Amino acid sequence: GQQVMQIPQYQHVQEGEDFTTYCNSSTTLSNIQWYKQRPGGHPVFLIQLVKSGEVKKQKRLTFQFGEAKKNSSLHITATQTTDVGTYFCAGRDTGRRALTFGSGTRLQVQP
């Protein structure tokens, strides 16, 4: 079945450093979504990408969807302590009705 992998599993950065998490699917995706889960909280939707090669920005966050629609990335510029949490990608391939979530990347930011 469909598998969605994320790397790294965990990253610890100094405040002000950049951070990137990568999401790779075993199948072609019709769309990809990104969620953030703060420690002790629940996932909150960040953004959705649909088109091949699409790039979207939200302030310091940049999201990319690969040309083959099998991978995606989230890049945070100049991290802040408010960025702490686990970032999940979630995608749906053409043969499946529900989303498959990646394993997540836990980000820790040292002030």
Next chain:
Amino acid sequence: DGGITQSPKYLFRKEGQNVTLSCEQNLNHDAMYWYRQDPGQGLRLIYYSQIVNDFQKGDIAEGYSVSREKKESFPLTVTSAQKNPTAFYLCASSISLDRTNEQFFGPGTRLTVL
């Protein structure tokens, strides 16, 4: 949060007992979902429903059951057949299943089976 409520936040049960987790939404969403999250892992889909009186198994449905008698409610029963039920359970909803809509999550229920 997001119009989805889950109760209780923490739940303790003895091994061998069935337990039902509640999930209610007032967003008028057609689709609802149940996920399980284990420490350091992603979200795994247990069951989902696209409409009242209809639901489908997800990736890890064994040992779980659901019902969808009302649009607003999607309770999950963790049965004694579930071998390792201790986990964080998240309920979510979206406008529909077929469109590429964002999912709204409830605050979750942390179940501990002793």
